[in-house]
Amino acid sequence: MRKITKEVAAVTARLAPDKTGYYQRRIKARGTAVTAEDFAWHMIEFGSVHNPPLAPLRRGLRASGVRLVKAPKPPALHGPRRQRKRRRRS
Numbered sequence: 001m002r003k004i005t006k007e008v009a010a011v012t013a014r015l016a017p018d019k020t021g022y023y024q025r026r027i028k029a030r031g032t033a034v035t036a037e038d039f040a041w042h043m044i045e046f047g048s049v050h051n052p053p054l055a056p057l058r059r060g061l062r063a064s065g066v067r068l069v070k071a072p073k074p075p076a077l078h079g080p081r082r083q084r085k086r087r088r089r090s
Contacts, residue, residue, distance in 0.1 A: 026038040
């Protein structure tokens, strides 16, 4: 499994933006996980208002032949929030 993880990390680093190489050097294989140790990894992966999503982690998984299964969102802990009634001022 660790061999596969190292391969996925290498493919992901090749697909990552390489303007300075900083982000590519921050992609690591840790046990059975591939991590991006960059402070702005989420903006590179998912994009922002001004930047399109580049998705190097997801593309690296697909290019390596690994199937990505997204976990469903967990249910809310306390149920739906009730709105409080506003008191009228006299």
